[in-house]
Amino acid sequence: MESFDQSLVPSSAHQDEAEPAYRASEPARPASGTETEAFQQAILAKLTYDVGTDPAHATDHDWFTATALAVRDRAMDRWMVSKGRNQAGDKQVCYFSLEFLIGRLLSDTLNNLRLTDCARDALAGLGVDLDRIRAIEPDAALGNGGLGRLAACFMESMASLEVPAYGYGIRYEHGLFRQELRDGWQQELPEDWLIRENPWEFERSDLVYRVTFGGFVEEFPASGRPTRFAWKPAETVQAVAFDTPVVGWRGRHVNTLRLWSARAAEPLRLDAFNSGDHVGALADRARAEAISRVLYPGDETEAGRELRLRQEFFFTSASLQDLLARHTRLHGDLHTLPDHAAIQLNDTHPALAVAELMRLLVDERHLAWDDAWAIATRTLNYTNHTLMPEALERWPVSLMEQLLPRHLQIIYHINWLHLEPLIRRSADIELIKAVSVIDESQGRYVRMGHLAFIGAHKVNGVSALHTDLMRQTVFRDLNALYPGRIVNKTNGITFRRWLHQANPQLTQLLTQELGEAVLDDPGALIKLERLADDSAFQDRFRSQRSASKISLAKLVADRTGVQIDPSALFDIHIKRIHEYKRQLLNILEVVALYDAIRSEPGRHWVPRVKIFAGKAAASYHRAKLIIKLANDVAKIVNSDPVVAGRLKVVFLPNYNVSLAETIIPAADLSEQISTAGMEASGTGNMKLALNGALTIGTLDGANIEIRECVGEENIFIFGMTAEEVETYRKAGLHRDRAGWSARFENAISLISAGAFSPDDPHRFDSLIHALSSDDTFMVAGDFDSYWATQRRVDELWQEPSAWSRASVLNTARVGWFSADRTIREYADDIWKVPV
Template identity: 65%
Template sequence: MNLDAAGDAAALRDAIVRKLTYDLGRSRSGARDRDWFLATALAVRDRVIDRWLDVTRATYEQGEKQVYYLSLEFLVGRLLRDSVSNLGLTETLKEALAPLGVDFDAVRLAESDAALGNGGLGRLAACFMESLASLNIPAFGYGIRYEHGLFRQILREGWQHEYPEDWLTFGNPWEFARPEIAHDIGFGGSVESVRVSDNEVRQVWHPAETVQAVAYDTPVVGWRGRHVNTLRLWSARALDPLKLEAFNFGDHVGALADRMRQEAISKVLYPSDETPAGQELRLRQEYFFTSAALQDLVRRHLRVYGDLRSLPERVAIQLNDTHPAIAIAELMRICVDLHGIPWDEAWAITQGSISYTNHTLLPEALESWAVPLMERLLPRHMQIIYLINAHHLDAVRAAHPGDVRLLASVSLIEEGHGRRVRMGHLAFVGSHKVNGVSALHSDLLKKTVFRDFHALAPDRIVNKTNGITFRRWLQQANPGLTGLLVDALGPRVLDDAEALDGLAPLAEDAGFRDRFAAVKLANKEALAALIRQQLDLRVDPHAMFDVQIKRIHEYKRQLLNILETVALYDAIRAQPHLNWVPRVKIFAGKAAASYHRAKLIIKLAHDVARVVNGDPTVRDLLKVAFLPNYNVSLAEMIVPAADLSEQISTAGMEASGTGNMKLALNGALTMGTLDGANVEIRERVGDPNIFIFGLTTEEVETRRRDGSHGAAAIQASPRLGEVLEAVESGVFSPDDRGRYRELMASIRGHDYFMVGADFDSYFEAQRRADTRWEDSAAWWRSAVLNTARVGWFSSDRTIAEYAEEIWRVPVRR
């Protein structure tokens, strides 16, 4: 260690001890891992603040355009290793902690996962925030500071139970509370028409209820620490925290009731929407953070530039999915009602500032809200939406006179089965650009959910294939592979994801393949230890680790994977003389609290695991592990250890996926359908290095259109028929033999997700994977090529494309 490094380590050590003593009130002898984490995080945070303040000040002094990224989720995970790595302090910190007798890994593992998201949407937002900072693009992320996040998944006898996440119990050392930055968010009430001149009548909203949105800021450090942006999350605070009169009269609970109801807005991510109260809370959440974000950025803009008309030149507002789509109406309200800007000018400001990312083709995921709920909760916004719709339909009617079908299709109000506001339609109409998140998805947007809109505005939909930050998902999650890559390609690979291309020739080098495989084995040994610790299950690290980690949903088809597992189990028992490839099937993921069929799929996975893992006749050739409470930290353990990556959604239903990119980057071979970004992964890694199976998007649509029935697939596949019969007859659920009858009936019937239709193709593709695994040189050649050829899937590339084509902001690498 050189003298400068030693001095820096000593200075950091002193800072950590000072934080431990004077901020936490702990002695070195009495400090636990969590105390050391808090002290370390605070010391590291101090090294960020000066740069953070300098960047913020320079942005306004230089008049730079800012990006505002609005997302209901920011699944950032643990931040210590992320910040330390991006600051280039990893080795310095280890050297600082060692003389104190403190282990860096123990310290970082003491940090709680920030429970600010659910899955790919939130993790994408976190990757984008890191890439925005790494590309020196001034940006704010806006979301909600959930006190309890989604939920903590506890599995009892295979059944999912939801408990509140307690990630804030010991505080969050990365955030800065900003109680002075608070915005009033109104709900309900009435709208009054007020004449302000002979020619002007202004609408004045009188909310019946007001909640304050209070800011909490987290600095987001870019690569090499050159740039720091802000993640600003909003917490709900009641204006009147206590009804003192009621309290003094002895109604101690009732005195707090209004406060609890108002502050529930920032308690839990995705509250169950099975009840009207749950639906209302979701809408309140979405308007709460969107209004706070817009009020905040408008306040900042006016302070610097003085006029809202320049907003599109200085501000780019990106809506991450339809959750913040109410921003269209809210920005119009701010312009028209609060600042007196004429409607047409306000609409130009709104459209010019806002763009929208669509993440789904599922009709149920394209949000809509009942008109009566909107009229009651956001009466002024409902007026504005009606007026936007009137102008919009007038223009359509003028261009396409007499086309009643088209008018009904593109109206912002759905008139069937109860009138509803279509938030995807609102987001499309109010944005200057709409993007899909993979080439296939963007193409399907034009042909399906936004087909008529695309005909009206053919230049509006563009593609921005998702990406992941390699700093988190390679350098931090897989330091062994990172070290190997640096040795092979030089340090440039740390700064430029495209440098991975240089790895391709080494796929033919047997010595390099062996080193690559050794790194993978070490990662698998670590995951095997975690599986044993959490599940009391021994797995062989030399077996193929076959991984499906994602939100539990029928279209993602964990059920297909489980049924193939049953078929493999039966085959191993029936033909023990064959040379079966040892496999460990690894699942992780949460089902939405109200998604009962997804919960049943989790239970089936556990029932199958119980039978398979306890059967000595399979001779450890097959193991099944379902790891509970899937989060970013668990993904960081699983992704580097995966051999096979299950990306098996029904074709045409996954917008993009990012887990497919993380796993391929870490040398896993993809088992996938031609869906989402799998199409682009195949183009880059090549057909020999990916296992593609199943129906195409067009074939799926043809079968659905023709009313194809699952019975035909079952009749053509004796293997599938035997699996379904075993599951529905209670072989895996002897305590309740009818438990899975309805679930299997969904496959025998319409089979909307094509589980039966794709079963044989999937089973055959898995046997192709077995054959490849048996040829060690071929497997590791493909694994190396997967890592080598996915540099394009960096979120830096994605953000650079957004910056150039949608936001019109410069990128400075």
């Protein structure tokens, strides 16, 4: 096979993307006959006929696009076969989610098609490095964190298990903001992942649905028949479909991720434009297209809240219209919808599906109310992701009346039918208030969690503890009215992304020891137990971990300028920044440790690197202050010669899926320290344990099930349980500063005195005041237990064989947390889809 003179290939380390990836005197002429050569030809054809350039002038981005298109072609035949199979099959799953945090797709798709080596060799023969060009791909940051990443994992697992499915969401032009740090402060910048053409998607310009807002409702009474209602909307927006193939493991099945883009029905008011109002002529277009412009627009203003509601209804309505149109075309009778479709509402964002499905069936398809309700409640299912009241969506009745007047009528009617039997048999006004869809305690609001619960066939939590707490707290009274509706489905992760792709070194080691079966069956990992005490295997296990830590150390140096020692303990806290996730507790332990090292510099201290990453919501000022505190502490600690080599602190900006893929394989300690009873499940804990990190955490979310799987001796549990937190609060101890330990008090005093903010000693007063007046998240209450447990971590780290044994056992015993297992449970228990 011919290849280019490698002297013509410039160094990739300093290559400007605008420059060609290499220069050659003549076009490539790969020989034919092998898969690699065929793939080379496919890439070159795409480069010429789709990208419109030649190898001599192609940039890295040109090569990425050509490669992605060639890979997409390999998926197309499988996609067409899968679509045909889906249409002929008995039932499809429709997964409604406001977020799909899919990240980069080139590596994911190559891996699942088993084409990574082929692509690497094909590109190498063309003088192009696969690792370099796949880094060109922007992260599709269409999510905020666990919710969106879970949706992406579930879509991949459904394809891998050959479960026919559509994922439905919004094609945001700008995903979650790009985070930059300026003097330690978070700055939000637009995430422009679509600034260049997305090679994975297909615009379906012929697949357009009308989504309407505002206006009024006309009533048409009829003698002896139910009153008919007609919604006369004031505004129409078009939903245009963009489809992305979701390739399952080994390419056996391909499902569709269908994302909606908002377009104005009339893109330009020509009369206004011709009269000189050039800006006003585009106002309707700007208003319509704002719906799919930005993920989670700020909701501090009335306009921001309205836009969020418009987003939720927009994608829900378009998705339901698409589902009904497809069902009618394939099966005809809408009464059979539950036999052919199962809708899963991922959190309350698509909860309007209950009212919209009823509107479409009753108003548009003219079904009787009872028939429509039977169809809806057999088709819809709801996943709850939070127990925090402020996170359970409520929409003002006044806003709903303005934006969706017909839906408010339907919600009132659903609520009346739900409450009427209870009112007839009970005089308990407080119970009626508690279960009503309309909350009138402080103004009038529609409770979206209640609406989703009442309209669902099944309601599930996402970990054993979370589901139990759902039954006892937020849905206690609804659970009593509808016993058996709540079920548990503990979350899972896709091992293809978070082991095979993110950690090829560990994957290679596993296949060498356990065989190829481990790639197909996560349960095969359990066979690794027999090697946990094998010193030779431990050496190999540590070696692959060391390689990952070296890679992370290089990334940290490149992005922050901070030099870290790969042999130190890498203590990782990577999550959305939120007070209940308690990054503040971690930072306070850093301050206490820093003070302890300075007080006893001659003592042996375990070298430790604290690595934080995560974004704070743009309007969450206290969370942004926590980011600033982490960076201020890092600045002082990292420049202090007294602690040099023993403690470093790093905050990596712009946390996303791709960054996680580098951090997770390198983690020694996984911080899962949320206030007990507040984390629904967590999936980062699963990814980190799978890659050999030991968990330090509370008995919260899936940590409980991880402990059951890996063994109490292989996880570091600290702090209060959910029951103890509740008791602590009821006793008022969270407001009692007298209970603070001397170590905690001293850490607080250092921050209050401006030790880490000498330019502004009072910068963090609001954080300290919140802890002093109302320790809502038990930071003070759990600090001493956290400190003591971290010292247990130090002790084990100093016994390399014992640490490696625990690390190997974590990897060996977490096969149960595969998303494949979770999807099988959904399929068997909720969707009734064969797997």
